[in-house]
Amino acid sequence: VSVRLLESLATTEELAAAFGDEAVLEGMLRFEAALARAQAPTGLAPASTAEAIASVSAGMFDRAAIVQGARDSGTIAIAFVSALTARVKATDPAAADAVHRGATSQDLTDTALALCLRTAGAILTRDHQRLSRALRFLSERHRDTVMLARTLLQPAAPTTFGLKAAQWYAGIAHAHEGVSRAFADAAVLQLGGPVGTLAAFGEHGDNIARAMAAELDLAWPGVPWHTERGRFAALAGACATYMGALAKIARDVALLMQAEVSEASEPGGGSSSMPHKRNPAGCAVILAAAARVPGLASSCFSGLANEHERGVGGWHAEALTISEIVQTTGSALAAAANLAEHLSVDEDRMRRNLETFRGVVFPEGGRPEDCLGSAELFRRRLLGDDKR
Amino acid sequence: VSVRLLESLATTEELAAAFGDEAVLEGMLRFEAALARAQAPTGLAPASTAEAIASVSAGMFDRAAIVQGARDSGTIAIAFVSALTARVKATDPAAADAVHRGATSQDLTDTALALCLRTAGAILTRDHQRLSRALRFLSERHRDTVMLARTLLQPAAPTTFGLKAAQWYAGIAHAHEGVSRAFADAAVLQLGGPVGTLAAFGEHGDNIARAMAAELDLAWPGVPWHTERGRFAALAGACATYMGALAKIARDVALLMQAEVSEASEPGGGSSSMPHKRNPAGCAVILAAAARVPGLASSCFSGLANEHERGVGGWHAEALTISEIVQTTGSALAAAANLAEHLSVDEDRMRRNLETFRGVVFPEGGRPEDCLGSAELFRRRLLGDDKR
């Protein structure tokens, strides 16, 4: 089991795995192998180093020792590199000297994080597409389903459920542009050496970086970015914005599902004390995530003022915080996709609720259907079907 | 005076004015005039309404009454519209009926905020350019100024001050892309009517919106966005990321300015108790802003889950919070531009400090100049002078 009981609502099995120990160790191993391989043609490292590293697997490491090493040195990199070097030395003493040559801890951990983020980003994209499809389907199906629009939780005027679902769709679609861009920007190699000059590689620095990036299928931004952590901050902000769009859906559904309203309901869950009860459990998962992400994003922003060529503390917490933001957002997204795919909509009740408040909603007369024209125009635009 | 004593460090005169009462009232007046003018050709409002509104000026409003009205109704729009209507009625009773016709409070206040943000965005862009120029100048001038790179606040290896300044430059340049995009995305008209369907305008809704947008020089996104507040969240996140890039500069300068280091110093300020003392006051302004913006951004993210067609509370705080984020970031930016334009750099001291720690920095020999090659390559790339 990789998900803990207390974090049940804040991640999923696959997202927890994307940032789990094995993924992190694999990422670090891939970095070191690529680093050695890229140096071989330059003569800076023997070809055997890359081979020796390639024969080491994540399962071979004493993870508790690496954790302890991180507490002693501020980074998991040092104990990892030293264990890796020892392992290489055991099979090929000549190859050991060149392990991690020219790189610094942050090169290793930042690149490993970039690799984890790529895996996680793909999961979020997949679930975003599921959610998008489900919302589009709801919107199409209910393009003529007239219902009560509510402002400040009071009956206001008629709208359609098709328009409401299209607004949910557009909310996540717009926010996802930011998320996509941020994940793409974060899929970059880190390579700078001790102080971000790649001095140890002499004239070969740029070529080594290119070769590594190609092997790891990451971009090489042309420069190290040890203290330029804007990529992660932008990702935090984009996820927090996306999270807000999911939370809007969940809040609406939880309100529509109230027994007194009963216009829609999600699959939901039971109760330990009242077996007859059906709870908006999917909404709870999403709204719980929404309570967490804004604060986590602010932590990322707070850590940006890193001192000189590598800061003390600001960035040290970043990988954990970013991984939590992505997992929490992704957990809410998975719940939202499930919710949207199984949302049941009660058209009759929508119509009846509207009739009940006819006196409030149409003080000067009017018919529910009067809203259909403009609602449909906007609905199609929100779905992107009508170019503006 | 528009800036209060307690907020001295968190805004500037011109940014405070951009979000001040007069600007907000002007924005609301422009919205109402544009709304009436756009309706005239459709016959929904008489041409006289727009004219009558155009003759009203911001100074004519009882601002205390509008503030009180906001506490009673949750929005400044209602008391404003009612005062405006009364004023129009006094000169042209027939024109009064059509004031605010078809629109809702949020149309008015969101559009007014968009107009304020455009003004503020231009200020930030101007100061960003000042800061960019100053940093580029520093980087060029000191391309060969060798200095100690420090990681975790310890001497690490040689670098150049040119590279350090280029990293500052790239930090804000990269972050500014996000800020620019977010300000552009926020320069949009809001128009949806009571529940976001523009039902009251019948077939004319879209044309009215287009005409208004053209007059106000805002974009019309094709749909209302009453509950899709992602634009503001994205702006909050982008400002917070940019703020982090400014804070990094301030922290570095404050550290370089320590008497024990003395490699650079900013104009600074005095002390009330120690006249001989010169303080990094610009850094203090920037770092004070950096303590505020992440939390403010999280407030924006927290407010996104708005109920149904207009939420209760979530978005009600947004205009204030967004205005504070922009003002605080802009205040720091102004201080940073000033700091960078007047930063004095002590090349001799940089060289001397490097020599002092030669034993630490070059345990196996080596010369400071060894870093120049790769430092220069990266420096030029960071400035965008060398395509990667």
Place this chain on the structure above:
Amino acid sequence: VSVRLLESLATTEELAAAFGDEAVLEGMLRFEAALARAQAPTGLAPASTAEAIASVSAGMFDRAAIVQGARDSGTIAIAFVSALTARVKATDPAAADAVHRGATSQDLTDTALALCLRTAGAILTRDHQRLSRALRFLSERHRDTVMLARTLLQPAAPTTFGLKAAQWYAGIAHAHEGVSRAFADAAVLQLGGPVGTLAAFGEHGDNIARAMAAELDLAWPGVPWHTERGRFAALAGACATYMGALAKIARDVALLMQAEVSEASEPGGGSSSMPHKRNPAGCAVILAAAARVPGLASSCFSGLANEHERGVGGWHAEALTISEIVQTTGSALAAAANLAEHLSVDEDRMRRNLETFRGVVFPEGGRPEDCLGSAELFRRRLLGDDKR
């Protein structure tokens, strides 16, 4: 007008005044007068200095110049002291030398903030008592008003409105203990001199501090606290906790006021587009505040790591942030008191809603009244009427 349009929902006239320019200037003047007076017996300052300062009033200062001074030096203190000294010099040159003697900027601004907080704290306490009384009254009056309890927004089982109101009461009562304690802890003199040693006063330091504290009616904690900002952080945390208790009330009321539920309604406000509509405007004010305070509190916490004997930036933003936290919480509190005093409760509708869901709520039979016994016991305990 002291409240700006954009901050209408985030403060009140009297709270804005408590932290307004005049209050801040008055506080600083009182500090300087007390400082001079306390030094007179020791011979460190002539008696005339205190008298000269006492003749200066807040209105005499060029506030724009002080704001500009703050941007130049990081603090409003320097320009203030220099203007005050000039003014004293004009009437009594001999007295001018001793103005601010032995003190530092932070002594002045921290003490002025403490004085502002005392004023604000009294306002919050008064409104807390109003709200408490109103909730107690509601709870007593509705001790037998049976209604539907709802969990996860679903009908669950019967409860009483008296118990619900008592839970609201206990929520703020418990949180107010923390707020009270924090305001009391913050009502302290700051006096440390340049580096927190009071060295300039020789053996008189402690006596001067005691005398000043007595005159200003503040506590003297026995030591300066320039870099120990825990008092403000604790106040931020206590306000955020109290804010949460207010938000819980507002959320419940907004939900009860839904037309489909209609069990209670607040005075509310109108709509700019739908005159027939009554909105939960008080709830909107409270929930808007609730979106702001958590982020502002995190800003306070983020600023605590101040360097050495006076930090760069961390604490510089604190006075503004604290003043916003207190004003925003106080604004919500004032709205909540108003809401509770005018809440109308529909007992019949409560009973009817309960009957409607009888099949859900009593799957195995049972009567609404079965809840009365334990509900009443807990209700009385929550009100503090039954010792546990």
Place this chain on the structure above:
Amino acid sequence: VSVRLLESLATTEELAAAFGDEAVLEGMLRFEAALARAQAPTGLAPASTAEAIASVSAGMFDRAAIVQGARDSGTIAIAFVSALTARVKATDPAAADAVHRGATSQDLTDTALALCLRTAGAILTRDHQRLSRALRFLSERHRDTVMLARTLLQPAAPTTFGLKAAQWYAGIAHAHEGVSRAFADAAVLQLGGPVGTLAAFGEHGDNIARAMAAELDLAWPGVPWHTERGRFAALAGACATYMGALAKIARDVALLMQAEVSEASEPGGGSSSMPHKRNPAGCAVILAAAARVPGLASSCFSGLANEHERGVGGWHAEALTISEIVQTTGSALAAAANLAEHLSVDEDRMRRNLETFRGVVFPEGGRPEDCLGSAELFRRRLLGDDKR
């Protein structure tokens, strides 16, 4: 291994265990056993139920199934209760019916969290005492060690290292009062049944709660607190304040440890690329934690507005967030205790640095020793040795 690589700096082995799956399961088992045992004398449950529960151990549960159950229902309680009931049924079918009788999910999970917090609180108290002792020792030893006080990172005037250490001591001592109080307040039983009325227990509710509290060594607050989450918010605020006091120490030490200053150094850690380098790794752990806790605390505050008798989402994230706040603070505290116990102080260098800036610090003459009198008075007060 219970600590993951990415969270190495944000917890310790023992703190991770305090909130780990086993601890949570144990806590839930203890709750259910106590609940059954307390009901036996009333006849509501057979004595055999408690016995049967007591024979179940944490290791018997399928944790993955409980995690999945939480995603389906919003809480780990339902799948846990159902697995427990099945297990009891297997050995004693008659006993199974009474498992969890009268309680609700939140009773179970809140009480389990209270039990976890008690364990964690004891760990924090122990480490706080270690840190306090070490700081007191440093302060005593260096009562006469004159050094440069620095304000805004500039040389200001003389102070003693004894006074600086005493300020660190007082910072955590003051903040710890809040932490202690908050942990004590959180050590309470939750028991309310489905809607917080304990209706199912008839007249026995209070006695059952008392008996359970006694068995679990928790307080019974006399009432359920399903929606009154102020205890956790207060704990979050107290931890964030304490975290700030730790961060202040770390920032000071990292600055003192700069090679250019060299007045103190912590045990520190190495570098993966520069074997000669010694990094302030303890400071990095502490400052990384300081970047996380403020945002996490704001998440707690954001979740307080829970709907009616049990909210949707607000509180669902709370247990995880609180556990992270406590672990992160505790991780920093453990690092700080270690740092303080091993801090090496260079008195000669302190003296020399002071001499270097004599011209700046004593513009009008004066001797370093002039500060000793008042510094010593304040030092003793800060340590609590001199009653104020």
